[in-house]
Amino acid sequence: MIFVLLSVICSVTVAVLLKLAKQNGVETKQVIVWNYPMAVALTYFVLQPDLKLLVWDAMPVTLYMSLAILLPGMFVFIALSIRYSGLVKTEIAQRLSLFIPLLASFFFFHEKMEGHKMLGIALGLLAILCSIGWQKNQHVSSADSRYKALYPLLVFIGIGIIDILFKQVALHVNIPYISSMFIIFVMAMFIAMVLLLYFLFVEKQRFSKQAVGYGLVLGVFNFCNILFYMKAHRALPDNPSVVFTGMNIGVISLGALIGVLFFKERLSLLNYLGIALSIVSVLIIAYL
Numbered sequence: 001m002i003f004v005l006l007s008v009i010c011s012v013t014v015a016v017l018l019k020l021a022k023q024n025g026v027e028t029k030q031v032i033v034w035n036y037p038m039a040v041a042l043t044y045f046v047l048q049p050d051l052k053l054l055v056w057d058a059m060p061v062t063l064y065m066s067l068a069i070l071l072p073g074m075f076v077f078i079a080l081s082i083r084y085s086g087l088v089k090t091e092i093a094q095r096l097s098l099f100i101p102l103l104a105s106f107f108f109f110h111e112k113m114e115g116h117k118m119l120g121i122a123l124g125l126l127a128i129l130c131s132i133g134w135q136k137n138q139h140v141s142s143a144d145s146r147y148k149a150l151y152p153l154l155v156f157i158g159i160g161i162i163d164i165l166f167k168q169v170a171l172h173v174n175i176p177y178i179s180s181m182f183i184i185f186v187m188a189m190f191i192a193m194v195l196l197l198y199f200l201f202v203e204k205q206r207f208s209k210q211a212v213g214y215g216l217v218l219g220v221f222n223f224c225n226i227l228f229y230m231k232a233h234r235a236l237p238d239n240p241s242v243v244f245t246g247m248n249i250g251v252i253s254l255g256a257l258i259g260v261l262f263f264k265e266r267l268s269l270l271n272y273l274g275i276a277l278s279i280v281s282v283l284i285i286a287y288l
Helices: 002-023 028-046 061-085 087-096 099-107 115-131 145-170 177-201 209-235 240-261 269-287
Strands: none
Touching: 002 028, 002 209, 002 240, 028 061, 028 177, 028 209, 061 145, 061 177, 087 145, 099 145, 115 269, 145 177, 145 209, 177 209, 209 240, 240 269
């Protein structure tokens, strides 16, 4: 569970950095782009993948390309969802995406439905429903209602699929996961650079030096988040629901704590109940 905890910390730090960038008037789309060169560099120099040993014929190209597109793409869709649907609906979409990998765990990965695990998952889902409404009175865009429904739906589906795909990458025995991470990050970096050109020349954004700085720091925590997430799946290969649930609920709990202490967000009694239930559910899943 230590890898799950470390992944949770890094994930929440990524969200905090994006929030700080927005508060300081930095273009978050460009921040997202510049996190990928750092992630590529860290993967290469810290983990030192041995690309000479790669069996190129055995490489799951479709799997890698899917993740390379979804990783930066989901950041963009999250931004669009916030713009057209508001922060609350976007937060709900991200948290409820937990249902997709959980269902995959039981129906596709053939995980046994043990009683205590089902109880923990049920409490965790209840905790999510209690916790997702921290932020009230958020400004909601007056855009076409079609977009208000479309973008949260894409976020919901996309994040759930990313969780499942990373499970497949972690279990792919023909290629070391370090090499897989490097290849995925390189692909995502090239796709992100294409998006940067779109932002600069089509959306007419100004190039932001501050975004480069935020993005490089963001890349450190994004790299660590995915690394520990994959290690957690490796450590718990027969219990993907533990990783799925622990990761999502942990992000809610730590995110709520940071929101109260550092960003002075107000929580209702229902929100506090959700935080308590999330902690109980993780303990039940992990230790019973």
